[in-house]
Structure formats: structure tokens, C-alpha cells
Amino acid sequence: MTDLSRATGIAFDSRRVEKGNIYVAIQGEKFNGENFIDEAIEKGATRIIVASSSKITQKPGVTYHFVENPRKELAIVAAEFYQQQPKNIVGVGGTSGKTSTVGFYRQMAEYAGIKAASIGTLGVIYNELEYDSLGTMTSPDPIKLHSVLKDLVRENITHTAIEVSSHGLDQYRLDGVVFKAGGFTNFTQDHLDYHKTLDAYFGAKLRFFSELLPIGSAAVLNKDIKEFEKLKSICNVRNIQVISYGIRDADITFSQSGELLNIVVFGEKFETKFPFNAEFQKYNLACALGLIAASDINIKDAVSAVSSLLPAVGRLEKVGEYRGAQIFIDYAHKPDALEKVLLSARKFTSRKLHILFGCGGDRDQSKRPIMGEIASRLADQVIVTDDNPRNEDAKQIRKEVLSGAQGALEIEGRRAAIRLAIYNLKEGDTLIVAGKGHEDYQIIGDIKYRFSDFEEVKKIIEAPREE
Structure with missing residues (x-):
């Protein structure tokens, strides 16, 4: 057309x-x-x-x-109809870390004096303000996406980072977007309710590099994952420049030295403070720096922003303390993410590590006992409660999680579970309230109720119970 x-x-x-x-x-x-x-x-x-x-x-x-x-035609027609897109668009694919990576990219670009935006799970953000929430989709439908891209051009935004989801790729929502570069964070089990198999899930992820990234663009790839060689070979065949990142022997490497993070970008060395202890956040930063380089942004200017980077909302975000115990909220709702969060939290926990989580209904059932096992293995106290049960029986979901979580405590109702988890804390403990992160709702049946982990935690820690 x-x-x-x-x-x-x-x-x-x-x-x-x-x-x-x-x-x-x-x-x-x-x-x-x-x-x-x-x-x-x-x-x-x-x-x-x-x-x-x-x-x-x-x-x-x-x-x-x-x-x-x-579906593909819809995306192409939407791109033709709205016409305008920021000149430098990068995409971030992978199972976990997409939200943090696009956030780091946007913040570093802005620090370097560039008008930048990010699009994804948290909505459309620029100047630290949410412009559009986008509903519940990581990758919005093509009409919405291209309408937003045109609006960003009107706001003189020149650089934009977009989260690239497997659903968005499989449903051709991102076709028609002109990408300058693409990043890949990692690959672990998720969304098998939709893709059915890990091979199909990975195949959807690969489409970003085998079809959407144009010839002559750049791919920023995690060298420390087993999928690296497959991704690299696809890019080599299509004449896409590969920028690797990892702990060693990569174009971008990082290592911790006391309070300072040592970063090497194409041989140029930097030392900076990094406000995140989690190892996975260092990988996300490295990926973002690769995309910064591919966008022709001055690396030195970008690295200057690292010490002041803000976390994505609900990504291992500290809400406050209760009786000397730290309380964090995290979006981890898949096995790998939960494991990484708990391993990271263990490093700064002097006493006991507590985890509260549930699993969503109408989603991949096979991950439920896996997440239960991870929680019981890595945390000292585990509370299994409700997430978004949707159209499934909440009790049955909890039962499936508990089948892998030996010694875990089952609490019906997320509000009651959060209250009990906080009241059980002692000085030196850490509590991770996981699964919902930034979400300010809970889906029960077909109804979306107002519910925020942040609000529930703050109610309790700001008005402690009387002895």
C-alpha cells in the first residue's frame, strides 16, 4: 500500500x-x-x-x-502513515534487564546533552517524566508505537531506546521501526504459556536480529551467555556490527574494585561509582554503554552519568526500613530474575533474607515450582502469596509454587502477606517483595483492582503497630 x-x-x-x-x-x-x-x-x-x-x-x-x-502489514502501514521517527532508535531484547537497560541508556544520553526517551514496560519516559503509560504491554501495538514516535519527534527527541519483547516480535508490532542498533541481555525461561517451547521463545527473540535490525546497524551482545555465538553468527551473515560485552575478553568489560566500578570500552578505561550492588545491573549498564557507542554518543560523557543513575521503578528498589531491616521491591516474576535478585540481596544482608512472592495466573505454569525451589534455596524465610491470579484459582497457583518451596509459609491475600512479612523482620534482615514491581494493580478474574506493593509497604513502615 x-x-x-x-x-x-x-x-x-x-x-x-x-x-x-x-x-x-x-x-x-x-x-x-x-x-x-x-x-x-x-x-x-x-x-x-x-x-x-x-x-x-x-x-x-x-x-x-x-x-x-x-499483522506485519499493519506495522508497515502505521510507519508509513505517521512517517516521523527519532533519528537514533535502539532496541533492547532478552528475557530480563530490558527496562533497566533502556533506562540507563536514556539517562546517560540526557547527561551527555541529548534529548532522549525510553519506551517499554514503564511507559514512555523523557526528562524523568512519564509521558504515556502504554497500558500493560512491553511493546505497544504498531499504531500506538508509531504515534508515540511521531510525538517524540515533535518534542525534538533525537534518541530513543525501546524494549523489544518476544510477543512484540512474534506479533510484528515492531516492524517498520528503523533501528540503529539492538542489544541482547540474556535468555532464560519465560512466557511458555504463549510460546509453548523454549526453542519457539528463542526463535521469536532471534527475529530482532535476523529480520528487524537493518544491514550495517550494530548489535550489542552479552558474551557471557551461551546464546552469544548463535546471535553473533546471525549478525555476521547480515553484515551487522557486533559489539560484545562481558566480564572479560569483550569490547566492553567491567570489574569491581572496592567501591569503584572499572569499565573498559574499546580499550578506554574508566573508574566510577555505580549505585547498584547487583551483578546483573552491571551487565545492563554494559549493554547500555554499547548502545550509547552505537548511537555515536560520547562515551566519556555517558560514563560521567553512571554514578548518578537512577533505578527503574520497582527494580530492586529500596522502599524503606522497619526496625533496622531493609525492604526492597522488585519486579522479578520469572525464575532467573528471582535467582539474581536473591543472590544480589544476600551480599548486603547481614542477618536473614526474606522473600515474598507469588505467580501470575493464565501464565507459564511450569515455572511455578521452579521459582519455589529457588526461593527456598536462596532465602531464609519464604512467604508464598498471590500475584495476579487472573482467571485461575489463587489457591491452586500457590499450591504449585509450594510444591517446590520446602518450608515456605503460605499466606492468602497479598496485603496480609506483606503485613506479616514486615512484622517478622529483625535488625539486619532484608525483605524482598517480588513479582509486581511498578504495577499499581492486581488482576483477579477479569477485574483490575488498585493495589501497589509500594503503598502497602509504606503504610506499615510509616505507622508501625503498637507493642
């Missing part, structure tokens, strides 16, 4: 169609967009994009475009 001059907009939801719109009929998990074509036409759609295999009856006065992949 080349002529969009007469189109007034694009929609894939028939309820949002307006006069003169292009309607794209997409096959979703619950609904088939083809069943709503007539409704879209009644509302004023003048052009319909539909799968080439469709057997729909064409109506006079409406232009039909039959395409092999309507």
Missing part, C-alpha cells in the same frame, strides 16, 4: 474505526478481525486490509487489499 494521502487513520479494532480509516483485519487469540469488517465499513472505513486466504465477500465502494501477513 503506497498511497495513504486520503486515509484519516488506521484501526485494527472495529470499535475505534472513524470515517476514512483503513481497517486491518487481524486474527487474534480470542477474536477474528474478519468478523468485524462489516461493522468497520458501517463506521466509515474506506479501505480494508485482510489476509490473502480470506473468503470474505467484497462490498462496492470499498477498496480491499489482500496480504500474506496482516
Whole structure:
């Protein structure tokens, strides 16, 4: 589709169609967009994009475009319709660390005097302000995404870091974005409720490098993961420059020396304070620095910002203390993330390490006992409670987690569990409230209720119970 001059907009939801719109009929998990074509036409759609295999009856006065992949076409058309994108867009893929990495990139770019933004789980952020929450998707739908990118250009944003999710890649939400570089953090089990197998999950992740990154762009890859060689080979075939990062023998390396973090970027050495103890945050920083380099931003200026970097909301974020015990909130909702958080917390815990978490309903069930085992192995006190049960039985979810968590305490209701966990703390302890992080809601059934781990913790520590 080349002529969009007469189109007034694009929609894939028939309820949002307006006069003169292009309607794209997409096959979703619950609904088939083809069943709503007539409704879209009644509302004023003048052009319909539909799968080439469709057997729909064409109506006079409406232009039909039959395409092999309507989802991909939606992204391409959205890019053509909105046209403008920041000149330097980088993407960050991988299982964990995407939110922190795009946040570090944005902050370092801003410190270097560049107008930058980040897009992902926390929404659209620039100048430390949230511009748009984007709902619950890490990678927004193509119409929303390209609308946002155009708005960022209007705000004179020149550099943008986008979280690249496996769902977004599998559903072609990111096609049409012109990436200058892409980073990859790590790969571990997650989203098997959607992808079914680890191979399919990794295959979706690979698409960012095998299809979306353009020839001549750069890929910033974690050399310390087993998937490095596979990713590197794909990039080499497509003439994509590989920038490696890791503990040693990489383009970007890092090591801790007392309170200082030693960073080497293409042979240039830097020493700086880094406000995070967690090893995984050092990897996220290294990935962000690689993307900074690929964006032609002065590395020295970027490194100057490292000592003042702020954490992503709900990523091992300290909420406060209770009777000399530290309380942190973290978004960890997958096995690898939970393990990394607990290993990191152990290093700064002088007494007992407590963990409170649950698992989401209608999501990968196989990870539940795995997370239970990790919690009971790495923490001294484990409380298993509710996360977002959605349409599953919360008690059954807890039971599946507990099957791997020997000695764990089961508490129904997240509010009650947080209260008990805090009241059990003693001086020198650390409590990690995990699973929901920045989320300010809890989904029970099909209803989203207001609920914030931050708010619940603060209520208790600011008004301790009487003895």
C-alpha cells in the first residue's frame, strides 16, 4: 500500500474505526478481525486490509487489499502513515534487564546533552517524566508505537531506546521501526504459556536480529551467555556490527574494585561509582554503554552519568526500613530474575533474607515450582502469596509454587502477606517483595483492582503497630 494521502487513520479494532480509516483485519487469540469488517465499513472505513486466504465477500465502494501477513502489514502501514521517527532508535531484547537497560541508556544520553526517551514496560519516559503509560504491554501495538514516535519527534527527541519483547516480535508490532542498533541481555525461561517451547521463545527473540535490525546497524551482545555465538553468527551473515560485552575478553568489560566500578570500552578505561550492588545491573549498564557507542554518543560523557543513575521503578528498589531491616521491591516474576535478585540481596544482608512472592495466573505454569525451589534455596524465610491470579484459582497457583518451596509459609491475600512479612523482620534482615514491581494493580478474574506493593509497604513502615 503506497498511497495513504486520503486515509484519516488506521484501526485494527472495529470499535475505534472513524470515517476514512483503513481497517486491518487481524486474527487474534480470542477474536477474528474478519468478523468485524462489516461493522468497520458501517463506521466509515474506506479501505480494508485482510489476509490473502480470506473468503470474505467484497462490498462496492470499498477498496480491499489482500496480504500474506496482516499483522506485519499493519506495522508497515502505521510507519508509513505517521512517517516521523527519532533519528537514533535502539532496541533492547532478552528475557530480563530490558527496562533497566533502556533506562540507563536514556539517562546517560540526557547527561551527555541529548534529548532522549525510553519506551517499554514503564511507559514512555523523557526528562524523568512519564509521558504515556502504554497500558500493560512491553511493546505497544504498531499504531500506538508509531504515534508515540511521531510525538517524540515533535518534542525534538533525537534518541530513543525501546524494549523489544518476544510477543512484540512474534506479533510484528515492531516492524517498520528503523533501528540503529539492538542489544541482547540474556535468555532464560519465560512466557511458555504463549510460546509453548523454549526453542519457539528463542526463535521469536532471534527475529530482532535476523529480520528487524537493518544491514550495517550494530548489535550489542552479552558474551557471557551461551546464546552469544548463535546471535553473533546471525549478525555476521547480515553484515551487522557486533559489539560484545562481558566480564572479560569483550569490547566492553567491567570489574569491581572496592567501591569503584572499572569499565573498559574499546580499550578506554574508566573508574566510577555505580549505585547498584547487583551483578546483573552491571551487565545492563554494559549493554547500555554499547548502545550509547552505537548511537555515536560520547562515551566519556555517558560514563560521567553512571554514578548518578537512577533505578527503574520497582527494580530492586529500596522502599524503606522497619526496625533496622531493609525492604526492597522488585519486579522479578520469572525464575532467573528471582535467582539474581536473591543472590544480589544476600551480599548486603547481614542477618536473614526474606522473600515474598507469588505467580501470575493464565501464565507459564511450569515455572511455578521452579521459582519455589529457588526461593527456598536462596532465602531464609519464604512467604508464598498471590500475584495476579487472573482467571485461575489463587489457591491452586500457590499450591504449585509450594510444591517446590520446602518450608515456605503460605499466606492468602497479598496485603496480609506483606503485613506479616514486615512484622517478622529483625535488625539486619532484608525483605524482598517480588513479582509486581511498578504495577499499581492486581488482576483477579477479569477485574483490575488498585493495589501497589509500594503503598502497602509504606503504610506499615510509616505507622508501625503498637507493642
